[in-house]
Amino acid sequence: MRVGSLKLKAQLFCGDEPAMGPGKADLLDAITAHGSISAAGRALGMSYRRAWLLVDSMNRCFRDRLVETTAGGGQARGARVTGAGQDVLHRYRALEARLADVVEEDLKGLEAKLRSVPLP
Template structure:
């Protein structure tokens, strides 16, 4: 997720009550594109195959066309690939993130930063 000083910018797109796209799903799409499979993409991101598959399923159910297509089994032309729609969604999402970073901050962020500690104080809980 992009950071602007201490500000973490997290854009999430919803479709009804589901999240159609967010930073984790964008990272997963990039990993699928790079790795050529959902399981390898999940491993590269430190998530289980089941979690990766559920995220892909949610993405494919929330866009007009699937973002990821799969062909069962191993070997040549098997695994998963990001569709053209998936590439368009990913590019537009990354552009949105960049634009949010560009527009973030200004005087409002500067005022907050002046009031923010560099590090949190130790917890007083249990003391």
């Protein structure tokens, strides 16, 4: 998440593996919007394999699955973000918002000292 000139990146780790971060949160949003991992990946400019690996990582790291998939044909196929996934996503987005609020004052002081573009 970008706040002015500052980029904040909150990550939650499960052992050494990133369990949740901005890219995984964006992927959960995209799965909610598009109803499939492949469509979500396309919307975010990533391959199906990359999107699937991120979903697999989230599902392995959290106690409850964040994304459920249904294979096969028909309208029931695809992916959906579970209730646990929606809760994790909501809490992660709230954390991002709170971090942005906490750094606002310090950011203003740093931005006052920052050039608008780097020197050549």
